[in-house]
Amino acid sequence: MKNSGFSLLETMVALAILIGAIVGPLTLASSSIKASSVAKNNLIAANLAQEGIELVKNYRANNVLKPGGSDWLAGLGSCFSGCEIDAITLDITPCGVSCNNPLKLEGSSGLYSYGVGANTIFTRKINIVDVVSGREVKITSTVLWSERFGQQQFELEAYMLNW
Numbered sequence: 153m154k155n156s157g158f159s160l161l162e163t164m165v166a167l168a169i170l171i172g173a174i175v176g177p178l179t180l181a182s183s184s185i186k187a188s189s190v191a192k193n194n195l196i197a198a199n200l201a202q203e204g205i206e207l208v209k210n211y212r213a214n215n216v217l218k219p220g221g222s223d224w225l226a227g228l229g230s231c232f233s234g235c236e237i238d239a240i241t242l243d244i245t246p247c248g249v250s251c252n253n254p255l256k257l258e259g260s261s262g263l264y265s266y267g268v269g270a271n272t273i274f275t276r277k278i279n280i281v282d283v284v285s286g287r288e289v290k291i292t293s294t295v296l297w298s299e300r301f302g303q304q305q306f307e308l309e310a311y312m313l314n315w
Contacts, residue, residue, distance in 0.1 A: 190301060197274060197295040197306035200255065200264060204278045204293030205310045207237040216315050224314045225289070231280040240265040251277035273297040287314050 208228065215222040230246035231237075236253060237244050240263060247253070255276060256269035264272065279292045294307045 186301060189299065190304075193273070193297060193299060193304065194306065197297060197304070198308070200274055200276055200295045201293040201306050201308035203239055203264075204237065204276050204295075205291050205308060207239060207242070208278060208280065208291050209310075209312060210242070211237075212312060212315075225280075228280060231278050232282075234277050234279050236266060236276060237278055238266045239263060240267060247277065251275060273299060283311065288312070 208231065211226075211228055212224050215224050215226045227244060228235075230244055233246065234248050234251055235244050235246050236251055240258075243266075245253070245266070252275050253266055254271040255264045255274045256266060257264055257272050258267075258269035263269075264274070274295055274297045277294045277296075279294070281290045281292070282288075283290050289312050291310045291312055292307060293309075294305065296303070296305050298304070
């Protein structure tokens with residue numbers, strides 16, 4: 153008598169191969185989506201941190217270029233204990249150790265600020281430390297965000313001299 157059909161062992165082997173063929177690409181796709189999300193948020197955070205450094209340098213330039221001259225760190229006093237600087241209005245908000253106001257993304261201009269727009273997952277803290285009193289400071293711009301992969305942080309440091 154000829155056996156027609158598959159034995160249980162043949163069916164199990166075929167099912168194992170089929171599952172392996174499906175699970176492999178799904179795992180790869182899941183890893184790719186995670187890597188893409190992390191890379192996107194890291195890029196945004198790096199740019200926001202760089203913007204924080206540039207905002208402090210902008211204050212210094214405006215102070216130095218004022219007619220009659222001005223203290224090169226005028227207006228930045230609250231940043232020695234931690235502050236947030238709005239990129240649109242240039243308003244400085246002291247926040248100490250708890251800078252947790254979310255940056256907002258303004259839809260039409262694509263700019264991040266603390267004023268108008270939709271809340272984002274990013275917060276930024278700017279801190280200034282004296283290196284050589286009256287001559288050099290260290291600026292630290294820290295961007296924090298939470299995503300489904302956990303709490304993330306991007307920190308950028310720069311040194312600024314009195315012109």
